[in-house]
Amino acid sequence: MMVFAALRLGNGDGMNQGDQKTGAFEYLTTRKDELIGWARKFSIFPYPFVTACCAMEFMSVSSTLYDTDRFGAALPRFSPRQSDLLMVVGTITHKQAPILKKVYEQMCEPKWVMAFGVCATSGGFYQNYAALQGIDKIIPVDVYIPGCPPRPESVIDGIMQLQDRIAGSKHPIINETF
Amino acid sequence: MNQELLERVRTRLVSEGREPEFAHGLLALSLPRPALLDTVRLLKGEFGFDLFLDVTAVDWPGRDPRFDVVFHFYSTRDHVRVRLKTAVPENDPVVDSLVPLFGSAAFMERECHDMYGIEFRGNADLRPILLYEGFQGHPLRKDYPKEREQPLVRYRK
Numbered sequence: 001m002m003v004f005a006a007l008r009l010g011n012g013d014g015m016n017q018g019d020q021k022t023g024a025f026e027y028l029t030t031r032k033d034e035l036i037g038w039a040r041k042f043s044i045f046p047y048p049f050v051t052a053c054c055a056m057e058f059m060s061v062s063s064t065l066y067d068t069d070r071f072g073a074a075l076p077r078f079s080p081r082q083s084d085l086l087m088v089v090g091t092i093t094h095k096q097a098p099i100l101k102k103v104y105e106q107m108c109e110p111k112w113v114m115a116f117g118v119c120a121t122s123g124g125f126y127q128n129y130a131a132l133q134g135i136d137k138i139i140p141v142d143v144y145i146p147g148c149p150p151r152p153e154s155v156i157d158g159i160m161q162l163q164d165r166i167a168g169s170k171h172p173i174i175n176e177t178f
Numbered sequence: 179m180n181q182e183l184l185e186r187v188r189t190r191l192v193s194e195g196r197e198p199e200f201a202h203g204l205l206a207l208s209l210p211r212p213a214l215l216d217t218v219r220l221l222k223g224e225f226g227f228d229l230f231l232d233v234t235a236v237d238w239p240g241r242d243p244r245f246d247v248v249f250h251f252y253s254t255r256d257h258v259r260v261r262l263k264t265a266v267p268e269n270d271p272v273v274d275s276l277v278p279l280f281g282s283a284a285f286m287e288r289e290c291h292d293m294y295g296i297e298f299r300g301n302a303d304l305r306p307i308l309l310y311e312g313f314q315g316h317p318l319r320k321d322y323p324k325e326r327e328q329p330l331v332r333y334r335k
Contacts, residue, residue, distance in 0.1 A: 095310050097331045129317040129326060137333045 029178060036171040040084070040110070041163040042072035047083035049103060052090025054117040057149035066152040071159050080106040085162070086139075091119035092132045104139045110171070112142045112162060117149050124148060180256045187225050187260065191217065204259040211264050215274045218249070218262070222279055227251040227260055230280035233287055235294040239320045243267035247296055249276070266296065275300035293318035 048058060061068055068074045077083040080103045092100055104113070115135055118124040121144045123133035135141060142165060145158040172178060184205045188198045196209040196217065209217055221227040231250035238244055243265040251260045266273060275298035276283040287298040288307040295316040298304065306313060310330065315322055 094327065094329050097329065101331050128324060129322065129328070132329070133327070137329075138331045140334070 032173075032178070033169075033171050034167075036173065037167040037169065040171065041166040044071070044073040044085045044112070044159070044162070044166075045075055045077045045083045046073055046085040046087045046114075047078070047080050047103070047107070048076050048087050048089055049100060050087075050089040051092060051096060052117075052119060054089045054119070054149040057152065057155070058087070058089045058116065061152040061155045066156060068156070068159060071156070071163065073159055080104075081108060083107060084111055086111065086113045087116050088113065088120040088135050089116040091124070091126060092135055093130050094132055095130075097132050097138055100135065101138050112166070113139055114158060114162065115141045115144045116155065116158075118146055119148075121146060180258045183225070183253075183256050184258055184260075187221070190224070191220070201261075204261055206261040206263065208263045208265075211266065211273060214262070214264055215276075215279075218251070218276060218279055221251055221260060225253065226255050227253045229254055230276065230282050230286075231259070233276070233283065233290050235290055235296050235318075237294065237318070237320045245271055245294065245296065247273050247290070271295060272297040272299055274298070277301050292316070295319065 048055075050058060060066060062074055062076070073085065080086070084107075086104055086107060088100065104111075113135070115121040119126060119131070120135050121141075123131045125148075127133070132138070143158045143162045145154050147154050150158075184200070187205055188200075191198050191207060196207055196213060198205055198207045200206070207217070229252040231252050233247065233249050236246040236248060238246070245266045245268070246263050247266060249262040251262070252258070264273060271294075273296065275287055277287070277298075277300060284301060284303065285307060287296075287301050288304055290296050291298065291301075291304045292306050292309045292313075293316055305311075309317070313328055315326075
């Protein structure tokens, strides 16, 4: 019944009036966001942008013992166009920064960014002419994982926090409100 | 360690303002700039130092001449090393390129040119190799500020 009401409202000229009366539209939107969030949080296709020694820890966390496949985040896509999660693993230099920016821009929405390790997060101990002091200077970051390198447990914690964030956020699929 | 060979090299080279001495088991040799190419040719031809290991520079702020350019050579036959050092002033940081003798010198001289601004006369290609086009200054000089960044991408906000 509620679905029917919402669909009628959606088809009609104004969504607002009926909406305010019943709350049906909000209800449907919430359920829709929940459903899509649930689906998306278990199908994070990562793009590993690996530049430095953190790669070793990335290999460790994605293979058998720690197994990020449990979170649906194991299948690396080596094309930014197919991936949802940009994992920036390692130091980003100023010379590398334009490439990272381009890769980020090539990813389709929805997309998330993980700063893996202290160098990607803040530049780490590289406070010099060469290193970018944190990738959030050039692209927005959703989850930061500290450590040099981070332990696999920290990475898994980061992935789970990102999952919570995905599950709890809005997922517009038609326009900004729905 | 072939001490006897190094001793022979030392006695052969001690002339024309060159000052050979032993440091940490290798022969270290300070020499005036014009003698560089001849000395290297001699080391390569006569004593078999066939591997060019590295060229770098040392910045001594306040000293005149300000820079030392340092070369390392290795003999794959006798397993010994030789270090050459030559001083260059700040307003004329030029030394002869070793590209005619060692092809591998080309990239190492480019790096040294990046980091210290030493010019290598005879190296036709001194484009940036580790740095990027448009980088101002030479980051391994002591007067390059530690915090100075030259980003290629505009920062957010």
